[in-house]
Each structure stands twice: as C-alpha cells, then as structure tokens.
Amino acid sequence: MVWSVSILKRTKKNQNNSNDRKMEMPFVDMEMSRPLLVIAVLAHLVVMGAAKPPHIIFIVADDLGWNDVGWNNNQMFTPNLDKMASEGVILNSSYIQPVCTPSRNCFMTGYYPFHTGLQHGTIHPNHPGFMPSNFTTLPQKLKEIGYTTHMVGKWHLGFCNWKYTPTFRGFDSFMGFFSGAEDYNTHIRDNGYDFWFNQSVHHPPEGEYSANVISARAIEILDTVDPVNEQLYLYLPFQSVHAPLEVPERYESIYANISTKSRRTYCGMVSALDEAVGNITDALRDRGFMDNALIVFTTDNGGATWAGANNLPLRGGKTTLWEGGTRGAAFVYSDYLLQKTGYTNNE
Numbered sequence: 001m002v003w004s005v006s007i008l009k010r011t012k013k014n015q016n017n018s019n020d021r022k023m024e025m026p027f028v029d030m031e032m033s034r035p036l037l038v039i040a041v042l043a044h045l046v047v048m049g050a051a052k053p054p055h056i057i058f059i060v061a062d063d064l065g066w067n068d069v070g071w072n073n074n075q076m077f078t079p080n081l082d083k084m085a086s087e088g089v090i091l092n093s094s095y096i097q098p099v100c101t102p103s104r105n106c107f108m109t110g111y112y113p114f115h116t117g118l119q120h121g122t123i124h125p126n127h128p129g130f131m132p133s134n135f136t137t138l139p140q141k142l143k144e145i146g147y148t149t150h151m152v153g154k155w156h157l158g159f160c161n162w163k164y165t166p167t168f169r170g171f172d173s174f175m176g177f178f179s180g181a182e183d184y185n186t187h188i189r190d191n192g193y194d195f196w197f198n199q200s201v202h203h204p205p206e207g208e209y210s211a212n213v214i215s216a217r218a219i220e221i222l223d224t225v226d227p228v229n230e231q232l233y234l235y236l237p238f239q240s241v242h243a244p245l246e247v248p249e250r251y252e253s254i255y256a257n258i259s260t261k262s263r264r265t266y267c268g269m270v271s272a273l274d275e276a277v278g279n280i281t282d283a284l285r286d287r288g289f290m291d292n293a294l295i296v297f298t299t300d301n302g303g304a305t306w307a308g309a310n311n312l313p314l315r316g317g318k319t320t321l322w323e324g325g326t327r328g329a330a331f332v333y334s335d336y337l338l339q340k341t342g343y344t345n346n347e
C-alpha cells in the first residue's frame with residue numbers, strides 16, 4: 001500500500017500559508033511526492049517533533065469494492081464516508097494486496113508480505129501461520145513514544161500461539177476475532193467460536209450485528225482516553241463487508257430497488273459499515289478528539305465479485321492482481337491536519 005505523501009507542520013490558523021511550516025501542528029501534505037508505506041507515514045508523522053502528536057484512527061473495510069462507495073458510485077448510500085472523503089483527500093491510486101492477510105501484514109509491519117512469508121494467501125483457522133515476532137509493528141513503535149493503542153475487529157495475522165495475537169504485538173487491548181469469514185451474529189467459523197476480548201472468549205450482546213459491536217467497543221475506548229493529554233492509536237479493521245452476506249433488514253431495505261438478492265444484501269452491509277463509522281466519528285467529535293485527529297480509511301483488498309461486490313470500471317477483483325483486486329477505495333480525513341483538502345490525489 002503505497003501513498004505519496006510528505007509530512008510537514010503548521011498551525012490551524014495558517015493552513016493556506018506555505019510560509020508557516022515551522023509551527024507546532026503536524027500536518028500531511030498530499031501534494032508533495034515522497035512515496036512511503038502508509039505505516040511509515042503514520043509513524044513518521046508522530047516522530048517529527050510535533051508538540052502534540054495526533055490521534056490516529058485507522059479504519060479498514062474488508063473486501064470493499066471500488067464501485068461500492070458513494071464517491072465512486074452514486075447508487076451507494078454511504079453518507080458518512082462520502083463526507084469525510086469529499087472534505088478530506090481521496091486516495092485515487094492507493095494499492096493494496098489482493099487478499100486479507102498480506103495486506104494486514106503491511107498495515108502492521110510496513111513491509112511487503114514476501115519479507116514475512118505471508119505473501120501466499122490468508123491464514124485459515126486450522127493453519128499455524130503467523131506474522132513473525134521479529135518484525136516490529138506500528139502499534140509497538142507508537143507505544144514507544146507514548147501512544148495508547150487499541151484494536152477492535154479482525155486480526156487475521158495468526159493465533160496458533162498467544163505471542164502472535166494482538167495484545168502481544170503492540171495493542172493495549174483487543175476485541176474481535178482472529179480468523180475471517182465468520183458469521184456476523186454468532187461469530188462462528190467452521191464450527192468454532194471466534195470472538196475475544198484480549199485473551200478471553202467474549203460474547204457480545206446476542207443478536208448485535210458485528211459492525212455495531214465494533215463501533216460500540218470503539219466508543220467505549222474513547223471514554224478511557226484523555227483527548228488532550230494522551231495520544232490514541234485506534235485500529236478498526238471491520239468485519240464488514242466480507243462474506244457471509246448478512247445484514248439486518250433495515251440496511252438491506254435501503255436498496256429495495258436492487259433485484260439481485262446478493263447485491264442488495266451486500267450494499268446493505270456497506271451502509272451498515274458507513275453508519276458504524278459515522279457513530280465513531282460523531283463520538284470522536286463529541287469527546288474532543290477531532291481537534292487533533294487523523295482518520296485513514298481503506299479496504300484491505302478489492303471486492304469479491306462472487307459475493308455481491310462490484311469493482312467496475314476496474315478489471316478483476318479480490319484474489320487477482322488486476323486493479324479490481326489491488327486498487328483500494330481509500331481516503332484520509334482530518335479537521336485540521338491536512339494542508340489541502342477536498343480533492344482527489346492521483347499520485
């Protein structure tokens with residue numbers, strides 16, 4: 001996942017004055033070309049000597065198609081994501097790995113997955129694969145400079161030994177699941193229950209849809225962090241919108257005009273994700289985090305066209321090296337930290 005960005009610093013007041021780059025607020029200049037892995041960018045952002053490093057909220061959708069977001073397809077109802085994309089910077093050339101585990105390896109280590117042996121595919125529930133312990137993760141680096149680090153959602157980087165799981169790889173807390181493709185309500189995959197709070201089996205409220213479980217936990221975390229005196233790294237790899245195709249009726253009914261059941265359900269799943277993200281960003285604003293927050297949104301790979309997703313006009317989809325599999329819908333958003341906003345970056 002390579003983006004072209006550079007990091008500078010400036011004040012809120014003088015965001016349009018290029019002479020004010022020695023002030024105290026950190027800021028991301030998407031216009032300047034300096035290819036870096038996103039992980040390196042985020043880490044770099046907070047070690048530039050900024051007086052007050054930003055809160056970083058890294059939101060990952062699972063298997064979201066290029067044509068499944070409002071800024072690429074006006075048939076999609078994703079108002080919360082659309083607002084941040086249009087008022088932030090749409091990353092129009094953001095490339096990712098074609099399946100889950102390899103991309104998540106990049107999000108954690110900043111290395112292409114052939115460095116870690118995770119380039120071949122996903123880690124299955126009965127597969128003792130893992131992200132090697134000798135690679136330092138982004139949350140580990142952020143903890144070194146004082147961040148509090150939390151994760152809610154899908155890990156998919158190994159769990160055959162506790163030492164490969166999130167709370168041993170840099171996160172202060174973890175709620176979510178280790179594998180992938182489980183049921184959105186029962187949290188069962190291949191007859192095994194997979195939902196955890198740190199190292200304990202956890203049972204969310206019965207019938208609570210996954211996207212809402214994740215947003216509720218994310219908001220709960222916000223209530224434990226001081227937005228002024230602490231710095232938060234919140235990693236939110238949602239289950240949505242990976243198969244199985246499951247969503248409460250109220251989201252699916254938004255797309256009553258779509259006759260194909262799988263597509264109708266899938267689009268409802270995207271809107272459920274959008275609502276969950278909106279609830280989290282509302283909470284960030286209500287609690288005072290947005291004054292100094294950077295939000296990054298991306299999918300981990302292109303949409304699975306056999307499971308309701310659509311990547312048009314890109315060719316191919318999940319598992320392929322065509323752009324439909326590797327060019328991800330993504331944006332960055334911040335109230336104050338971006339030099340220029342409201343545009344599409346093609347670099």
Ligand SMILES: [Ca+2]
Pocket residue numbers: 062063099100242300301
């Ligand atoms: Ca995926």
